[in-house]
Amino acid sequence: MTQAALRPAPPFDLAPWQRVGLLTAGGALLALTAYAGGRAGLGLAPATPWVRDVALILHLATVIPAIPLGLFIFLSRKGGARHKLLGKIWLTLMGMTAIATLFIRNIEDGGFSWIHIFSVMTLFAIPKAILTARRGNIAEHKAHLLALFVGALLIAGGASFLPHRTMWLWAFG
Numbered sequence: 001m002t003q004a005a006l007r008p009a010p011p012f013d014l015a016p017w018q019r020v021g022l023l024t025a026g027g028a029l030l031a032l033t034a035y036a037g038g039r040a041g042l043g044l045a046p047a048t049p050w051v052r053d054v055a056l057i058l059h060l061a062t063v064i065p066a067i068p069l070g071l072f073i074f075l076s077r078k079g080g081a082r083h084k085l086l087g088k089i090w091l092t093l094m095g096m097t098a099i100a101t102l103f104i105r106n107i108e109d110g111g112f113s114w115i116h117i118f119s120v121m122t123l124f125a126i127p128k129a130i131l132t133a134r135r136g137n138i139a140e141h142k143a144h145l146l147a148l149f150v151g152a153l154l155i156a157g158g159a160s161f162l163p164h165r166t167m168w169l170w171a172f173g
Helices: 016-041 054-075 081-101 114-134 138-159 166-172
Strands: none
Touching: 016 054, 016 138, 016 166, 054 081, 054 138, 081 114, 081 138, 114 138
16 A cells, blocks of 8 residues: 555645635525526526527536535545545536537627636646546645636636626526
């Protein structure tokens, strides 16, 4: 057994202020997403015919569960079998949502918008996060995943509530 395998993982690897920040921002995004989805599901939001697009459906089906799962992973103990399994599931969800977003172009006259940079960032960050963990560089692994969560979920997710975007229409339209 290697020295890294014998060393116990720290119970929590984020400072208390980081945990509170992630939980607050992620919880707010999840609540706002649930509110918007509820309004759309109940027929209280304006019609958004482009939502029938397979790419948008796949995106919503993968990104919505990625929010609470990512929060759980960040706020729970690291290094064990559960962490590795949930991490693989989360990275799979993030990869699927990033690929799906490349096909969502109902604004910008069918072109890419600035928010697509997060899709590209995600597709680069996933293999980097896996490689750094396999090499035992946990500090870099953590940094990649924290940046991925903040950028691809919190910032991009928050941007989905900007005026005239689908989530904005569902929540406030």
